[in-house]
Amino acid sequence: MSADRKLYEGKAKILYSTEDSEILLTYFKDDATAFNAQKRGSIIGKGEINNAISAHLFRMLEAKGIPTHFIDTPAPNQMRVCRVQILPLEVVVRNIAAGSLCKQTGLAIGTIVNPPLVEFYYKNDDLGDPLLTRDRLLLMQLASPEQVDQLDRAAREINEILKEFFSQCGITLVDFKLEFGIDQHQNLILADEISPDTCRLWDNAETDPDARVMDKDRFRRDLGSVESAYQQVLQRVLAQKV
């Protein structure tokens, strides 16, 4: 059996095993999907950009005491990570109303969400990643009551750190999605990625509602200049030393 065996291929990343059973290798792809993969495309250079942005943000979060799965980046589109058992949950944090929150509640896009909203979605393509209540989450045994509280606390803490970081980049962190895993010592670890694919980011220098978009909504909504927006996020993120 080869050491670097493909374990899983997702929409934006491929996961490989390595010689060390506790370390996995993530390969970031240029492929982009939206609307539960009904829309497909490619964003040139996205893999390398998202890898670099995620690595920088994970390093920054680690420095502020948040445990993450990040180890290092052996190549521009590759990240070595600690093996964790990923919880089948998308933890979404919202500071400003956009996307599905507006669609489902009628709130106007741009409405300030204070205190921030923490939501749990079930990672299940067949079911369309439904929004879960805390009770449903417990009913489905997707996490223990203690883990739900821990996830909520961690998501809020990470939000405060990221909000402040992006603000220093001249970017408003509208909302974002996190994924967590459990390591071999039962610790809750931040996993997956944090990138313009998984965050809504608005350029503070732009007031026009389309021009300010620096994230995957440019792809979802065919706004154009997707690559240059991602590049711009990368440049601003890397300019902030950790």
Ligand code: UDP
């Ligand atoms: N998000 C994500 N993956 C998903 C669903 C959402 O990374 O499968 C991110 C999305 O980019 C946004 C936030 O989570 O930053 C909230 O997304 P929302 O629920 O509004 O869903 P959307 O309408 O964008 O699909």
